[in-house]
Amino acid sequence: MVMNMLFYSEYVLLMSIIWWNMNQKIENLLNVSLDATREELESSESLSTGFNWRDNTWEIIVRYTGNLENIKANYNVYVRELLFNYAIIVTDKATIELISQEPQIVYVEKPKSLYFQLERAKSAACASNVRVGQPGAYGYKNISRNINESISENTSGNIGSGQTGHGIGGIADNGIQYLSGKGVITAIIDTGIDIYSSEFRNADGSTRILDIYDQTLQREYSAADIDAFIGKDRNVYTGRDISQEENEEIPAFDNIQHGTNVAVIACGKSGVAYESDIIVVKMGYSYNNQFPRTTSLMDAIDYIIRKAMEYNRPVAINISYGMNYGDHNGNTLLESYINAAASGYKCSICIGSGNEADKAVHYGGTIKNAQTDTVEIAVGEYQSSIDIQIWKYYWDDIRVTLISPDGTERVIVTHGKISRYTLGGTNVISMSGEPSPYNLYQEIYINLQLQGSYITSGIWKIQLYGENVRQGTYNIWLPASVSLNRATGVIRPVAYDTITIPATAGGCISVGAYNSYTGAYAAFSGRGSALTDVLTAGIKPDILAPGVDISIRRDTRQGVVYTSVTGTSYATPFVTGAAALLMQWGIVMGNDRFMYGEKLKAYLRSGARQLDGVTQTPNPVTGYGALCVEDSIK
CATH class of the missing domain: 3.40.50.200 (Peptidase S8/S53 domain)
Structure with a gap:
């Protein structure tokens, strides 16, 4: 009986991990944020945006059909209905999973920080x-x-x-x-x-x-x-x-x-x-x-x-x-x-x-079969965290390797799952996402987090290798330049695809x-x-x-x-x-x-x-x- 209970608890834990990684009604970044520990949220502005530290609730954006009356009636939520079948909902982490399974909910995203376009x-x-x-x-x-x-x-x-x-x-x-x-x-x-x-x-x-x-x-x-x-x-x-x-x-x-x-x-x-x-x-x-x-x-x-x-x-x-x-x-x-x-x-x-x-926040290119592209990203001192997004066509098989300043590396391979590891003295959260029903592009998300006071400074590398490529177009974005230290950025940035x-x-x-x-x-x-x-x-x-x-x-x-x-x-x-x-x-x-x-x-x-x-x-x-x-x- 004890063994059965242990097996069941492990099964529930496993299923919860799979849910956070596989819920395709929820965008990748929200999946990662909901799976993050409180310490990880505290270390990352992008992951914690929308989280209320006072009452442990999340603000989310939903697109829906019909109406939200049953969600208002059956869940502990605050709902701000917008025009054109969009809404802003505030609720706890567990309720987000339940809400996302409701048939009228089309898709769920987390809020992101916006920045002035002031030069x-x-x-x-x-x-x-x-x-x-x-x-x-x-x-x-x-x-x-x-x-x-x-x-x-x-x-x-x-x-x-x-x-x-x-x-x-x-x-x-x-x-x-x-x-x-x-x-x-x-x-x-x-x-x-x-x-x-x-x-x-x-x-x-x-x-x-x-x-x-x-x-x-x-x-x-x-x-x-x-x-x-x-x-x-x-x-x-x-x-x-x-x-x-x-x-x-x-x-x-x-x-x-x-x-x-x-x-x-x-x-x-x-x-x-x-x-x-x-x-x-x-x-x-x-x-x-x-x-x-x-x-x-x-x-x-x-x-x-x-x-x-x-x-x-x-x-x-x-x-x-x-x-x-x-x-x-x-x-x-x-x-x-x-x-x-x-x-x-x-x-x-x-x-x-x-x-x-003219900022160092983007790189883009086209890769062919058996070709290797290496994108270098300088991380300045006193950088507490940084997000790296890689977007490509899902039908292109491109192997992505993250290389730290000391030369240690990690291949990002698991589709639809969140991975955690330490690389070069820095904590890393990565996710190789799936395309959603509303987006045919695939995102590979990397979050560098501090292990100690700051993340490891120096030259980080994203190495891409074309394994089975049909089109080969890819783009890499860092956060808005105003949120980064002056010394942090792509070494050879590309000015195209920089409209925010x-x-x-x-x-x-x-x-x-x-x-x-x-x-x-x-x-x-x-x-x-x-x-x-x-x-x-x-x-x-x-x-x-x-x-x-x-x-x-x-x-x-x-x-x-x-x-x-x-x-x-x-x-x-x-x-x-x-x-x-x-x-x-x-x-x-x-x-x-x-x-x-x-x-x-x-x-x-x-x-x-x-x-x-x-x-x-x-x-x-x-x-x-x-x-x-x-x-x-x-």
Whole structure:
């Protein structure tokens, strides 16, 4: 009897191990995370994202059919239902297994951390209120609101010089009507917004912001709420004279000004869609770090679409976040949700392509039978953990060997199972996954964890050998560069396939950056796949906009401050504002009631202008060219 009980307990343990490794309704990374010990979770930011240390619960993303009523009734769960049959669920580890077996659950993923697409920023005080624009290769430094002028030719510098433009009904002296975004909503998903700024207020001082959803406080604010805060007597500029408690009371208080700067470009009164109404979502943070999660982004998009439906207005949504986890082919639940949202309502979702092209985070190649490729990855000192993703076609048999700096090696061979071992003084978790019912690519996942204080520094190697190869294409990604030590990265990185997720979603408008002073492509701007047929509609990025040394003006009690910002974070709002103008021209003014989604994207692509020296578009570097609203609505 004792032997039978021992056999049974061993059998249960074995079956639990097999389940964590083989549940194909659950993505690979979530399988690994659920199988991880608490110590392993503590050592890895990527594995622990979505885990709440306080109550040992997990936040997960599910795609489902029908409804979730039986799950709400039968399980101890918190459910946040999103549009288009997606949901965010919070529950414990054991319940995730049970939920995943329910017939209406299609697929389950864990949240991932998202990162700003900010390349660099600097501030300087200036004496005058207006900085005179300097002519460059692509024009002067002020945004033109003339629909017969190219926005891309007039955005090469200062934003926020304080001038106001003509409204939708405004007619200039030359008889030309101007677009302003009136009747359209511009939505900003970011770090918050400065509600006191004159950029976002009407002539009578009231706010142009319709609604704010502050995820950090889990609180909504109406326009009346915002006006009440504006009416209070306080330092409304930098917050230096305001206590931390007071700062936290201000709706969507933007302590780093990233969201405010983005909003100034997209919809400030001196920005592109300067008369559009505004909705703002201040992104919430992970339980375990300072970065927002993919679940926060999905929640934000859901909130905005529901509000736009309530107001019955078209909406242009701006997203300046990205990540590297996934096959970069549109197969994550976040990407499929964005596709559903983009096709499910009168909207345009504009997402920055990321700033990873000149970073050491990617390698890609093609391997043949009996060929060996060796990819070297430098790991700097004081690196506590690192994830390595290898994505390939499932039908290609490629032997993958991990080699530590001291030369010890391990072949990753077991499909669909999680392995743990020590290599070169570093703990390693690896998994050679299976394709899922929704993804034909195979992932080989490697997580290096500390054994002691940090993982072993030096040159790690990924050796690939083609055993039975049909196509041979493979890609290797590290996490976003901002999450790595400076000395950590791929030794010979490849700049292609560096567009960050979710800008890889087919339904969004992915925005790269160029230097509008010189007319040159920005080296940091994320690139699409070099293997994509340039004649297909799947080329990414879709379009470029100015994203180098954009100067944004801000009034403070100490005087006027100019912030010079660079990155696809700041290229994206030019396109978001342009999308609002096109929706105004089409939907609000009655020229084209279907000016949204893929049609709007097609118009922007059609009107884009080639950069100097570019001989063929579209291409995976410059996409379809530089933003030009004039040519998009001819």
